[in-house]
Amino acid sequence: MIKRLIARLRRHYHGVRVAFCCLLGLLILADLLVPRHHVYFIGDEIPGFWGLFGLLACMLIIVVSKWLGHVWLFRPEDYYERRGGKK
Amino acid sequence: MTTDFFIHPAFLFFAGMVAVPLARGVWRQALVLLVPLMALATVVLLAPGLHGQVELHGLTLTFGRVDRLALVFANVFTLMAFIGAIYGLHLADPWQQSAAMGYVGSALGCVFAGDYLTLFLFWEGLMVFSAALVFLRRTKGAVAAGYRYMLVHVFGGLLLLGGILLQYHQAGSITFTAIDPAAAGPAQYLILAGFLLNAAVPPLHAWLPDAYGSATVVGSVFMCAYTTKTAVYALIRSFAGFEILIVLGVVMALYGVVYAVLENDARRLLSYHIISQVGYMVAGVGIGTELAINGACAHAFAHILYKGLLFMGVGSVLHVTGRSRFSELGGLWRYMPWTLVFTLVGGLSISAFPLFSGFVTKSMIISGAWEDHLQWAALGLTLASAGTFLHTGLKVPYFIWFWRERPAFAPPRREAPLNMLVAMALASYYCILIGIRPDTLYRLLPYAVDYQPYTPTHVMASLQILLFTMLGFFLLIKKLYPEPEIGLDLDWFYRRGGVAFTTFCRRVLRLVDEEVIRNLHQTLFLPLLRGLAGLAAWNDRRLVDGVVDGTAGAVLRFGETMRFFMQPGILSRYVARTLTVLAGIILLTLWIR
Known part of the structure; x- marks a missing residue:
């Protein structure tokens, strides 16, 4: 059941992608119509703010973490088993 | 509701912990499922209030402080224990199931503890049983990770214990209750540090991925639930x-x-x-x-x-x-x-x-x-x-x-x-x-x-x-x-630090031992000891021997002289001496009367 569903989704990969992008567009459109009751933050009033926030946050996290990893934190997997501990 | 009826849910788990390795096959599986279910029922039936108080050397230990905050955590702890028990049902290794029960029991003990000493008791239980879940994977890496885990948590436990003792010394109270941020001193911050270590707050967090990535499959399912959340509970309670x-x-x-x-x-x-x-x-x-x-x-x-x-x-x-x-x-x-x-x-x-x-x-x-x-x-x-x-x-x-x-x-x-x-x-x-x-x-x-x-x-x-x-x-x-x-x-500091420490011991301390201490020994201590020994020998030979030999010679010479005077072998002298003594005794007796 699940296998067939996944296989079908994978066959229609392009369609899934288009559908996903449409969903994102719809979300922004729907955001224009949402009544704003609990406004805690200026971002709550700008339609699409949180979408942009999510996209930027995701990219920021990936880029900054990977950068930190490559310039500083990454070590081979047997790092702690080696006696010298050289990179 | 009456407060008389109280079964500590942790008790069920500790009893289960002992019983599980003794049971076999289907019976063990039944037991593994039954204990969390019974505990779940017990938690649902618990009445709010103070139960299980024990007087010990003037301290009141509270094992069962039941209130809404404790019950939220007890509910989810027992529920997760049940789910985890199902997950680990296939295990052929009873020790994992047993250790998991001890672990859950300790977490429940912490949740219901009404004073810091009881909390500390179960807090250490958490450490011991969760470390067992790491060790039980029985690979070299897991055993090493288990030791690191234990060392870090022993350190955290000591921070907590230090804080508790200091607080008892200052305030005379060990009640596990809310602390006023304005009144917090070193004692309270030590307790806080102990809690933060278990909550894996940086920089005291590196034990968590290290241990949870190394534990047994079932063990890490249990571990991810209890240690940090018990610490969160403790933080909510006090801080x-x-x-x-x-x-x-x-x-x-x-x-x-x-x-x-x-x-x-x-x-x-x-x-x-x-x-x-x-x-x-x-x-x-x-x-x-x-x-x-x-x-x-x-x-x-x-x-x-x-x-x-x-x-x-x-x-x-x-x-x-x-x-x-x-x-x-x-x-x-x-x-x-x-x-x-x-x-x-x-x-x-x-x-x-x-x-x-x-x-x-x-x-x-x-x-x-x-x-x-x-x-x-x-x-x-x-x-x-x-x-x-x-x-x-x-x-x-x-x-x-x-x-x-x-x-x-x-x-x-x-x-x-x-x-x-x-x-x-x-x-x-x-x-x-x-x-x-x-x-x-x-x-x-x-x-x-x-x-x-x-x-x-x-x-x-x-x-x-x-x-x-x-x-x-x-x-x-x-x-x-x-x-x-x-x-x-940050586990780098103690993993590399540990290597550096053993290297230091192997290289520097051994060098100091072999070179400096041995040379000192040979050039200074040994001659000094020899000199002292020679002095003692001279003293023995000349002084002690002289005194003893001299005394013996004097006794011998005195004996010879005495024998010459006392035993000459002439009968008339013996008779004269005897009569003289007899006359002396008679005179003495007369004089006394």
């Missing part, structure tokens, strides 16, 4: 409203996210996300309002279930394939589809997708931050929640089940064992139940809740953040391809 916790919590939430990007091992990635998620709770405790405390409790409740679910999913993959590194996995969707579905439920719950449990709990803490005008904290936590979805919701399923067309190794021939699937299904059920009917959880919380998670603004904001994070994930997916490396973390 609500300490503002430093807000900063630490936000730092934690982001720290875990950054390291999760770097992580190649699925269980270690999930471990870093425990740090991140506990960050939300710690921040909630720091905010300290009723909403935030409720949020911390609710989030702990939901977190135990979804994080257990995630560890179960990844653990099933490890159990079936023997692999947990993303760089070795991929393409499993054809072989383990149900595990994928349950892991996705866990991933969507932790990511706070609407209709899943994280959505109704995490938002309470973030709303608490907004309402307290802590905009930076709320934004930091929202940023971290994007990262949560990025990793646990997307990276974990994608790189285990998709990514490659086929697994890079001989594909597994079966799904996870049935008991594992049942346990995952049960946890998924609770994750969704809490998501669609938050009231079931909200009515358990310590304060009355008038919070409504499903407002249009909130749902819309969450969906936008999550779906656009998904967009970002697929845009940058090439950057995320797993790299078979490890990220340096």
Whole structure:
């Protein structure tokens, strides 16, 4: 059941992608119509703010973490088993 | 309700811990399931109040302080114990089940403890039994990780004990209760440090991924639930409203996210996300309002279930394939589809997708931050929640089940064992139940809740953040391809430090021993000792021997002289001497009369 569903989704990969992008567009459109009751933050009033926030946050996290990893934190997997501990 | 009836739920687990290794086969399985069920029933029937108080040398130890806060945690602890028991039902190794029971019992002991000494007792129990769950994997790496885990937690336990003793010395009280932030001194901060170590707050956090990534499959399912959440409970109990916790919590939430990007091992990635998620709770405790405390409790409740679910999913993959590194996995969707579905439920719950449990709990803490005008904290936590979805919701399923067309190794021939699937299904059920009917959880919380998670603004904001994070994930997916490396973390200090210390011992101390001490020995100490020995010998020969020999010679000579005078061998002299003595005696007698 699940296998067939996944296989079908994978066959229609392009369609899934288009559908996903449409969903994102719809979300922004729907955001224009949402009544704003609990406004805690200026971002709550700008339609699409949180979408942009999510996209930027995701990219920021990936880029900054990977950068930190490559310039500083990454070590081979047997790092702690080696006696010298050289990179 | 009467307060007479009280069975400590921990007692059931400790009894089970002893009984489990003695039972065999079906009986053991029945026992393993029955104990958490009985404990669950006991927790439901517990009446609020103080039970099980023992007087000891003028101290009152309270083993059963039952109130709403304790009951929230006791409920989820026993529930998770049941789910974990199902998950570990296939185990042939009774010691894992036994250690898990001791572990759950200790956590419940902490939750119901009414004073710091009782808390400390069970706190150490937590450490011992969870370390056992690491050791029981019985690989070289796991044993080493177990020792590191124990050392770190012994250190944390000592901080806690030091704080408790200092507090007792200063205030004369060891009641485990709220501490006023204004009145906190060194004693209270030591206790706080002990709690923060168990809550895995940086810089005291590196033990967590180290141990949870090394424990047994079933062991890590248990471990991810209890140690950190017991610490969160302790923080709520004693340190609500300490503002430093807000900063630490936000730092934690982001720290875990950054390291999760770097992580190649699925269980270690999930471990870093425990740090991140506990960050939300710690921040909630720091905010300290009723909403935030409720949020911390609710989030702990939901977190135990979804994080257990995630560890179960990844653990099933490890159990079936023997692999947990993303760089070795991929393409499993054809072989383990149900595990994928349950892991996705866990991933969507932790990511706070609407209709899943994280959505109704995490938002309470973030709303608490907004309402307290802590905009930076709320934004930091929202940023971290994007990262949560990025990793646990997307990276974990994608790189285990998709990514490659086929697994890079001989594909597994079966799904996870049935008991594992049942346990995952049960946890998924609770994750969704809490998501669609938050009231079931909200009515358990310590304060009355008038919070409504499903407002249009909130749902819309969450969906936008999550779906656009998904967009970002697929845009940058090439950057995320797993790299078979490890990220340096603060365990470097004691892992490298340990190596440096042994090197120091081997090189420097041995050199000092061999060169300096031996030379000193030969050039200074030995001649000195020889001289002393010579002096003693001279003294013995000349003085002592002289005195003894002289005395003996004198006695001999005196004896000779006496014999010459006294025994000459002439009869007349003997007769004369005898008469003289006789006359002397007569005269003496007469004189006396």
